[in-house]
Amino acid sequence: xxxxxxxxxxxxxxxxxxxxxxxxxxxxxxxxxxxxxxxxxxxxxxxxxxxxxxxxxxxxxxxxxxxxxxxxxxxxxxxxxxxxxxxxxxxxxxxxxxxxxxxxxxxxxxxxxxxxxxx
Amino acid sequence: xxxxxxxxxxxxxxxxxxxxxxxxxxxxxxxxxxxxxxxxxxxxxxxxxxxxxxxxxxxxxxxxxxxxxxxxxxxxxxxxxxxxxxxxxxxxxxxxxxxxxxxxxx
Numbered sequence: 001x002x003x004x005x006x007x008x009x010x011x012x013x014x015x016x017x018x019x020x021x022x023x024x025x026x027x028x029x030x031x032x033x034x035x036x037x038x039x040x041x042x043x044x045x046x047x048x049x050x051x052x053x054x055x056x057x058x059x060x061x062x063x064x065x066x067x068x069x070x071x072x073x074x075x076x077x078x079x080x081x082x083x084x085x086x087x088x089x090x091x092x093x094x095x096x097x098x099x100x101x102x103x104x105x106x107x108x109x110x111x112x113x114x115x116x117x118x119x
Numbered sequence: 120x121x122x123x124x125x126x127x128x129x130x131x132x133x134x135x136x137x138x139x140x141x142x143x144x145x146x147x148x149x150x151x152x153x154x155x156x157x158x159x160x161x162x163x164x165x166x167x168x169x170x171x172x173x174x175x176x177x178x179x180x181x182x183x184x185x186x187x188x189x190x191x192x193x194x195x196x197x198x199x200x201x202x203x204x205x206x207x208x209x210x211x212x213x214x215x216x217x218x219x220x221x222x223x224x225x
Contacts, residue, residue, distance in 0.1 A: 035214075045163070045206060047214035058205035061120075076123045094162055104210040105153050107174065 004095050004110035005018055012117050018082040022095030022110060029076045033098035035106060036069060036080045038098075042093035050098060051078055057112040083118045122147055123152075123209050125217035133225045138194040140220045142207035150185055151211040154192045156203045157219075163206060167192065199224055 008020035022034065035050040049059035051069045059067050063082070071078040082089060092114050096106040122145040132138050138147035142152065150170035165174045167183040170190055176179055180195045202224055207217040 044218055045216035047216070048206075049197075058213070096162075100167075103151070103168070104214040105168040106155075106163070106167065107165050109164075112162055 002089055002097060002108045004027055004097065004108060006050050006093060006095050006110045008113060010114060010116060012085055012115060013035040013119050014086055014117055018089060018115055020080045020093055020113065022078050024076045029071065029073055029078065030101045033102060034071065034078045035096045035098055035104065037096060038091040038092065047104065048080070050104065087117050090117045091115060121148060121209050121215055123207055123213055123215055123217045125207055125220050127220060128218065129154045129221045129222045129223065130175070132197050132224050134197055134199060136197045138197050138222060140205055142190045142217050144209055147188060148149040148209045148211035151209060152190050153208045153210065154183055155206045155208065157206065158203045
């Protein structure tokens, strides 16, 4: 079955850019929607946004000015960039696969990676 | 923004009990609601989508229902392995998670 694995720095300085990559294995990245979600003690689970293998993106309004999700179908990977981070962006970040029909139903998840924003 | 409000925040029940968790949406979301189970240190796991459709591989003791903007997750016979936090999530517009319900065994 499909597996997802997040990777990236575990520590980011305030005002800098958080960058994470999700590697997808055991299935093609094509034809699916791929999401980023984060979980913090303060705000619980937050869906950040998603990308289709075609490159179409959707972002939740509260993140829209700071977030970019991109995809590399040749590498079977997709990525998250979150700019101008603050301590409030400290969270476990998950990548997940969404249903082919476009509904944000997340059936496979990565294990999550903790990102701490601190100087 | 569509908000989803879960209750209770915690519940304690005995093995074999019937357990019910409720999620209320701030506006109509049709049946665009999913339920997830999260155990400590793990990612959430999809249990139910479209309010009542059981995800493949999920035990049949889990079920979901809808009445207007109120949604219910029911575990018909609580098992020790069901100790977890459960989240509802609307996906009518973007996606918004509920605050979670922690289920413990007495």
